Amino acid sequence: MFGPDPKDSATILLDNFSLEKRTWAVAGGKGGTGKTVLTSNLGVGLAILGYKVILIDADLGGADLHLSFGMPVPKRNLNDFLSGRVESLEDVILPTPSANLSIICGGSELIGLANLPHQRKEKLKRHINNLDADFILVDLGAGTAYNTLDFFVISNEGVIVCNPEPQAKIDAYAFVKNAVYRRLLQNFGRNTILKDIILKFGNSGQRATKIRNLIEMLGNHMPEFGDKAQTLVDDFRPKLIMNKVRKKTQLEDAERFVYLVREYLSVEMEYLGHIEHDERVVDACENMRPFLLEQPNSKVSLSIYNILFNMGVTDRQLRYDRTSYKKMSKGVRLESKLWKD
Secondary structure, X not given: OOOOXXXXXXXXXXXXXXXXXXXXXXXXXXXXXXXXXXXXXXXXXXXXXXXXEEEEEEOOOOOOHHHHHOOOOOOOOHHXXXXXXXXXXXXXXXXXXXXXXXXXXXOOOOOOOOOOOHHHHHHHHHHHHOOOOOEEEEEEXXXXXXXXXXXXXXXXXXXXXXXXXXXXXXXXXXXXXXXXHHHHHHHHOOOHHHHHHHHHHHOOOXXXXXXXXXXXXXXXXXXXXXXXXXXXXXXXXXXXXXXXEXXXXXXXXXXXXXXXXXXXXXXXXXXXXXXXXXXXXXXXXXXOOOHHHHOOOOHHHHHHHHHHHHOOOOXXXXXXXXXOHHHHHHHHHHHHHHHOO
C-alpha cells in the first residue's frame, strides 16, 4: 500500500550487487604464510553470508586446498580439465556440505603442470570468468612464477597473505614488485624498445629504484606510453592480510609494508586486517576443517568476519554486520552442524 518495504529494496540492491562477480586471487610471497587456510575460511564466511562461492586450487605445483574440506582424494580435479579429459571447468566442480560453497580441487600428477602453455592458461582464465558464482576465490601457489603472477594480476581483487617474519615480508614485497613488472610487460612486451627499457630498469640492481622513475622513462620515449603505464599501475590495487601475528608491535609491520609499496612501487595497497597466531588453527587443519567452523567465537574467526566486511561484503539476508559478530558466530555454529559426519 505504501510502496516497497525498505528491507525488500535493500535485498534487491544486494542481489544486484551479487550479479557483479568478484574474483579474489589469494597469494603469498613464500610458502607457509597460511594463504590456503585463509582462502578456505574466507570462502566459508562468504557462503554463510548468503553468496554462491567457488574455491579454485590453482597451486599447480602443490595443491592442498581440498585437505581443508576433508577431501583426501578428490574424485576429480583441475587436471581433468587442463588435460582435456573433460571439456568444461564446471565438470570438475565438487560440492561441500554448504549449499553455497563448491570447490575445484587442484592436482599435480601432470608433468610440467606448474608451467602452463599460454593457450591453456588463457582457456583456464576464460572458463574461470564464465563460472556461475558471486565470488570466485583462487588459491595460488607461493612465489613469483608466471602462472601465479598472471592469475593474480587478472583478478579484480588480489589478496596477499604475509607473516611478520622478515623473510615473509621481503618475499611479499618481491611478489608485488614482480606483479607490477608483469603487468607492464603484458601490455608493452610486444614493443621491443619498451620491453628493453622495462627489463633493464627492473634488473638494474639498484635498491632505491622507484616505479615512478620507470613510468617517467616510458613517457620520455612517448608520452602516451607513460600515461598508459601510469594507468596500469594506478588500477592495480592489491589487498594485504597480515597472518600469524603474535604481538602488538608486529601490527606496525603492515603499515610499514603498505608505505613501502606506495613509495617505491607506486601501488596503493589496502590493508584488510590481521589474524592472530592461534594453535587452534593448527588443530582445525589437523581435523581437515576450516577453523571458522571449529571455533566460531575465537579471535581468529572474529578477524575473518572483520576482513570480509573490510572487503565490502554485506550479508545478503541482512542479519549480520560489524555490530553483530556475536550473532554471526551463532549462525556459524548452526552452519558447522552441516559439516559434521
